[in-house]
Amino acid sequence: MTTHADILEVHDADRVRTLTMNRPDALNAFNGALYTELARALHAADGDPDVAVVLLTGRGRAFSAGTDLVEMAELVADGGDTRASTEEHGFNLLVDALIAFGKPLVAAVNGLGLGIGVTLLGYVDLAFAAQGARFKCPFTSLGVAPEAASSYLIPRLVGHQNAAWVLLSSEWISAEEAHEMGLVWRLCAPEELMTEATAHATRLAALPVSSLRAVKKAMTEPIGRQVAEARQRENRMFAELLGGPANSEALAAFAEGRKPDFTSLPDGA
Template sequence: MEGAVALFGPRARGFPGPPAPLPATIATPPEPGWGGSTVPLKTLITEESEGVLLVRLNRPEQRNAFNNRMYDELRDTLAEAQRLGEVRAVVVTGTGRAFSAGQDLGEMASPPAGDGSPHGFGPFMDRVCSFDKPLLAAVNGVGVGIGLTLLLHCDLVFIAEGARLRAPFVTLGVVPEAASSYLLPLLVGFRKAAEVLYSADWIDAQRAVELGIANRLCGPEELLPVALDDARRLAKQPPEALRHTKRLLLATREEAVRAARRREDEAFAVRVGSPENREAIRAFFEKRTPDFTKL
């Protein structure tokens, strides 16, 4: 949510080095409204090799902030990855210097009619929460808002030296998202989660590993090779046994995650557009410190 107006189809073979930004399409799954049609990708770049799908968030000028289209495209890419037998694991990373700057603040400033949540966010999270193949993240730079909370749903997280994470929800006058009010305390403990969520302070890469948000600290150049190597190793495991095991793990927290998301969505609908939220957004665009003392 910071520093941006924030926060598949021909699948290339072979990974080494950043891919050329070729026109991408994804053969979408046969879900209502799509009909298996081919839809151009504008916010992602995808490659598949050796059973691993590499997904790059691709809005580098906005530091990969999530807009409506990115939510929808990543949701459908995960749906396709779940459907295709040749995809055994998925790795998500960012293009440029950021993993993701979070929610696009331009869209938060003018939310669509409805429950107050960003359009596409709910269906995207439904897909993430039900994704039953290994989901890995290679955090190559800043991860803010959804750029942090998405990591709580990943099975393995690798983070580059110099990367930083932040949960700025309170400073924006809103509340945590993506069941992070449940998953973060579950992962790091209540008091450490309170420190992260209340203060909105930056978490450096080493601290992210110490807290358990990330599994491994990597040099910037080795980040993606290490993540892909682990993904390939998982891709060689018996696929149905691996999926069954992940479903069992997800089942231990399924109801709690659903309840947390419902509470967060209800609270977010109250907070977005509130005087505190409006002041925070105005201050962001005016490049000043927000003043909540007179609200």
């Protein structure tokens, strides 16, 4: 069965549900609608007895370019911090859905992964990446804080010093570097990515869902409190920084097509 939504494609085969983010012209950047649709799709898959595994990927040359900066700029202009403070905002709905998802979640990173496009990897159980994919956590270059417990989950995946560089520097990380540090599990030739990821997802999907759920719960339940606490810390920091001098300069530079200049900002900005 294949169905098509405007921004999220859903395909079912062999008890694997493939969710394809479909905003290729925007590099699959997450606007409120995509956050909400992916959250709904995860809830639906978790409750569907015909689905054992979910495979997440992107359409086009990007996995996801992160949060839609056009929408972020509009949010800042309106004077609100909806994303960090409102549970019903699509961003928080997606994070809640990722935490609650009880079946194996596999990612096939087909290209660029920025921001939430990297943060998602902290919630998946297996991550495959195409050779040539690149990763970036641009929080400091946007003048904001980490998100969705990434300050806790990414160090668990890659170790403290690798995570410190990824989160502090806003520098690009190659697919090979991501694989070496443990951010992704397997590297694949681009033309083999979906075949390889689907094959592994299908092998898992042939196993009893009750056991798959039990294994995942046993692995993730012990870190639930730490994830919740990390989200609270990050949301508080994000709310303090959003719309501040550094974030305003970053968004203005993005709109004007120039490199931001943070050197003249006061300490603490």
